[in-house]
Amino acid sequence: MQIPTEADWRSQPWGIDMPYAYRHFSGKDxxxxxxxxxxxxxxxxxxxxxxxxACFRYYAxxxxxxxxxxxxxGNSDGASCFFGLVRFRLEDxxxxxxxxxxxxxxVLVRLRDNQKWYKAQWAIYGSFKxxxxxxxxxxKV
Numbered sequence: 347m348q349i350p351t352e353a354d355w356r357s358q359p360w361g362i363d364m365p366y367a368y369r370h371f372s373g374k375d376x377x378x379x380x381x382x383x384x385x386x387x388x389x390x391x392x393x394x395x396x397x398x399x400a401c402f403r404y405y406a407x408x409x410x411x412x413x414x415x416x417x418x419x420g421n422s423d424g425a426s427c428f429f430g431l432v433r434f435r436l437e438d439x440x441x442x443x444x445x446x447x448x449x450x451x452x453v454l455v456r457l458r459d460n461q462k463w464y465k466a467q468w469a470i471y472g473s474f475k476x477x478x479x480x481x482x483x484x485x486k487v
Contacts (some may be wrong), residue, residue, distance in 0.1 A: 347404055349375055354400035367393035371405055379408035384417050387424030391431055399438050403446055406431075406439075410449045414456060422466035425457055429477045436484060451485055454478040 355368055370393050371379060382390045391409055394402055412418055413428060432439065432450060439450055457464070458478030466474060 347376075347407065349373065350398075350401040350404050354398060356398075357400055358398040361396055363393070363396040367397040367401070371397065371401065374405075376404075376408055376411070379405050380411050380415075383409050383412035383424070384415075387412060387418070387421055388427060391424065391427045394431055395434050402435060402438055403442050406435075406446060407449065410453050413453050419463055420465045422464050422471060425464035425474075426466055426471045428453060428457060429474075429481065432481050432485075436481075440485060447485060451482060454482050454485075458482075 350372075352372075355372060360368075370382060370390060374382070387409070394405055394409060397405065409428070409431070413425060418424060432454070439447060455478065457474045459475075461468070461471075461474040464474075
């Protein structure tokens with residue numbers, strides 16, 4: 347995987363949120379992107395929703411790496427938002443390389459099986475198990 351180029355960033359029309367995603371992520375390698383998620387996963391996951399597909403497919407790996415790392419322990423918001431991101435970008439994920447699909451599935455299984463580890467209270471976040479199972483089914487198509 348290569349850091350997205352300027353052409354990747356300009357490959358789709360920009361919406362109102364694109365300048366933020368560009369400012370936060372443009373030119374960042376994987377390690378720098380992971381550090382952003384360690385700093386504030388809730389904020390930076392939103393950027394993933396609105397960046398061009400080529401950029402999303404690269405930087406989604408940073409969010410995934412963060413969620414699979416010990417540094418995400420207790421980050422209920424960062425964990426919970428992954429479900430919304432997958433729902434929002436489902437077609438981009440399904441039409442991506444198999445590695446991204448498998449890594450998304452890996453995170454969904456981890457979230458499904460470790461809601462307490464992320465300190466995501468059921469009364470606030472609902473069932474990670476139900477959310478993960480629903481998305482895992484959709485990724486099998």
